Amino acid sequence: MLSEKPYKTKHQKIVSPNGARNMTAIYSLELIITGKKIQKSGFRSAVEDIALDLSITGTAENIKKQDKTGMNVYEVKVIGEGTEVNLREFVRRVNKINTFHQINKLDENVLNSKKQIDRRFYPEFVIKRDEKNEIPERMDEAVHYVKHLYGEMHDLKEETNKNFNELSGETRTLKEETNENFKTMEKKYHTISENLTFFVDIVAEYAKMKEPGLGGKIDEIKKKYKR
DSSP states (O other): OOOOOOOEEETEEEEETTTTTTTTTTEEEEEEEEEEEEESSSHHHHHHHHHHHTEEEEEEEEEEOOOOTTTTTEEEEEEEEEEEHHHHHHHHTTTOOOOOSSSSOOGGGGGGGOEEEESOOOOOOEEEEOOOGGHHHHHHHHHHHHHHHHHHHHHHHHHHHHHHHHHHHHHHHHHHHHHHHHHHHHHHHOOOOOOOHHHHHHHHHHHHHHHHGGGHHHHHHHTTTTO
């Protein structure tokens, strides 16, 4: 009986017996990220956070080189190792990193350059730092977390404003409903008062008919209470 376990082709791609790709295969992907002020902006620390969340191993390091004119060009080189699904999500999130600087977006076709590997070369995701510039690079990381904290504070402020506006709206509605209730009560009280006055007048007139001697007292009482 033939084994149902996946087997490798001569190109070392793990293939299932039915021809489908094994989704747990591990790939290595190299990214060169460019942009204005791409370095010393907390970018690598942001990449590290994404990698840790997606179980991506690899490295991120700053690269400085010169173009044909002799001008310095700054880049960030990232190597990511993981499943195809996680690497795709990794690229998507890296494209959305906000470091307050312009980052040239990566084309999703960059995934076509991935290479399948038998096992991970990097056991974790690390930032390669220049030992001569350790303090500035640590400041770079501090910048990233300050920005992250700022973002959370901004979100909290918006949430607070939203809750305040909702509470203000509910209070306004309650006030309007209370005013309406008071108006309704006032109308009902006025109607009841008129009915009672009418009833008292009937009783007073009936009393005067039965006891003419009480007529003066009754009129005096009504005058006293402005009836």
